[in-house]
Amino acid sequence: MTVHPSLQTYADAWTHSLEAITELVTPLVEGEWNRATPCPAWSVRDIVSHVIGLETEFLGDPRPIHTLPRDLYHVKSDFARYMEMQVDVRRHHTAPEMVAELEYVLIRRARQLRNENRAPDARVRAPLGAEQTLELAMRMRAFDSWVHEQDLRAALGRPGNLDSPGAHITRDVLLExxxxxxxxxxxxxxxxxxxxxxxxxxxxxxxxxxxxxxxxxxxxxxxxxxxxxxxxxxxxxxxxxxxxxxxxxxxxxxxxxxxxxxxxxxxxxxxxxx
The missing domain is CATH 3.30.1050.10 (SCP2 sterol-binding domain)
Structure with a gap:
């Protein structure tokens, strides 16, 4: 890989969690995608949609043009509204569509990481039109992915990876x-x-x-x-x-x-x- 050495830990943790998420949801039947998770107001489908959506944005894809319903009681801030857009647009996607998109975005992001040669302090896209350093972005993607992997494990009764690379990054983020x-x-x-x-x-x-x-x-x-x-x-x-x-x-x-x-x-x- 050409990724900067200080970013490798985050890349490895992200890869570990995304592969685990894909393994968890690939065999699910349609009804299991609607199971509630510990993430407030989000189902299994919603979490996978969130992961897909943020990864596509990291790839530079445009955000969907979509109007949120007015009855989403849990959307109470601009940040929540921003995050909900990628989720709501996929709420009627079928299980095969969800798995296919997840697998495809994983392939694309893995290729992007293999070719990543920017410095850790390079400025990249952040939510709500802001910017952040590449290092912070990769760190937070590793953190977010691990936490959502655990959400899915709790919903599906598949505990595991509590000491994985993403768990160590999550510990450090939370301790800060x-x-x-x-x-x-x-x-x-x-x-x-x-x-x-x-x-x-x-x-x-x-x-x-x-x-x-x-x-x-x-x-x-x-x-x-x-x-x-x-x-x-x-x-x-x-x-x-x-x-x-x-x-x-x-x-x-x-x-x-x-x-x-x-x-x-x-x-x-x-x-x-x-």
Whole structure:
């Protein structure tokens, strides 16, 4: 491959998840495409449509000319409206049409990656007419693809790949959001520390330290006197952080030590995906 070495990890993770998604949905019969997933308001078909749509945009294809129905209650922002367009336009596609388009876009994107020679800081297309670096775009495609692979696995009863390359990228993306979640959104007090202890297929311990100015930072060193310690398994962690489940639904899988009130606020603010 000619892809820049710093982008190879993202390319590999993306490939792993897209191939897994294709394997998951290829044998499905028509009715199974309508199964609900943990992704709010989206079915199996909708998630595959979303994946196809974003990959075609990454290829430079024009967005569909389509008017969204007025009764899509879950579409509440310009960002959601942007994402829903590629989904709604495919809602009446048949199972064979969906699989064929997914396989074709995977072939095209794999070819694009093989020929990719741009630098990581090259500017590329982003949602809503914005721009982003190629590195950020590839990182977020790897993250998004893995999370949606897990949505499909949950809907279809096919668990797996909780420690795959995409899982590691997802962990890092979600951890970057922790300082804002804990320091700003949950309002943890200055000069305090919150520990997140995660076990399972991916194990990690991180401490969010809130400085005297109220800003948070995250590191891998333990804290001797955290104001709160949250302990849970990796699957519950990512589901909470990606808004796939509410804290009350997994209360038995999250242990809160220390300030119970602050712990509850942190969990309430834990979801970071749009």
């Amino acid at each position: 959001a922790l300082p804002k979640v804990i320091a700003k959104d949950a309002g943890a007090p200055p000069n305090s520390a919150v520990v997140i202890d995660v076990h399972g297929p991916l194990e990690f311990l991180r401490t969010v330290r809130i400085g005297p100015d109220g800003r948070g930072t995250v590191d891998g060193s333990p804290s001797l006197g955290p104001v709160v310690t949250l302990a849970t398994d990796w699957e519950t962690y990512y589901r909470l952080a990606c808004g796939r489940v509410r804290p009350a639904a997994v209360a038995d899988r999250v242990k809160v030590d220390g300030d119970q009130e602050l712990g509850a606020v942190i969990l309430r603010e834990f979801a970071v995906t749009p």
